[in-house]
Amino acid sequence: MRITAVQGDITEQDLDAVVNAAKSTLLGGGGVDGAIHRRGGPEILDACKQLRAGDYPDGLPTGQAVATTAGKLPARWVIHTVGPTYTASEDRSELLASCFSESLKVAGTLGARTIAFPAISTGSYCYPVEEAARIAVRAVHDTPTEVDVVRFVLFDGHSRDAFADAVRHYG
Template sequence: MRVQLEQGDITGSRVDAVVNAANSSLLGGGGVDGAIHRAGGPEILRACRELRATDYPDGLPTGQAVATTAGNLPATWVIHTVGPTYSRSADRSGLLASAFTESLRVAGELGATSAAFPAISTGVYRYPVDEAARIALRAVRESPVDLDEVRFVLFDEPTLRAFESAYRDVFG
């Protein structure tokens, strides 16, 4: 599996699956979630409302993942996953790793060969970027799902630098 790191806007990623750092409601929000819903158009929201009405009436649990159409995005699918809110008093690293591995599992089930991830949980959920980067890259390295390409599309230069440092630690 080829792992790439780049700074940019994930909504323009030409991959099979774009991973959305969603909230449990699946109905859009701020940050990456809001950007994906805005760029993808109303088809994504319709699909998410259907998921809430059927499979996830109480919302998508933290660490889980589910796919919808990508609407107007250049990708084929959006894989929505809910990362944990950071806590100094509770270790939630397993939930963060699960958000990545479950997204890869869903991508594999869809037949995707490429996926783009944001820095899940590092925005409003306050996960420290350095720690989140290591968790994300280890989860991808250890995943039994082997896509051709996994791309981390990171919003700003400090986040890119944190992922580059973690990449050196995780992949040597």
């Protein structure tokens, strides 16, 4: 598996799947979640509403992952996962790692060979970027998968540098 970290816009990635740092409601929000819903169009929201009406009436649990259409995005699928909110008083690293491993498992069931991840939980959920990068890259590295290309797509240079450092360390 080839793992890279780049600075860019995850909604522009022409890969099999992009991962959405979703809210548990699956109905959109700010940050990556809002950008994916806006650029992908109403097809993504409609698919999320169907998930809420079916298997996830109470929302998607933290650390789990589920796929929908990518709507108007260049990708084929969006894999939605809910990251944990950071707190210094409780270790939630396993929940964050689960976001990445479960997303890779969903990608495998779809037959996806290429996937893009954002920096899950590092925005409004306040996970320290360097710690999140180490957890994310280690989880990807340690998860058995048929995915060939994993691209971390980071919004800013600081995040890209943190993820690039983690890739060098674990890659």
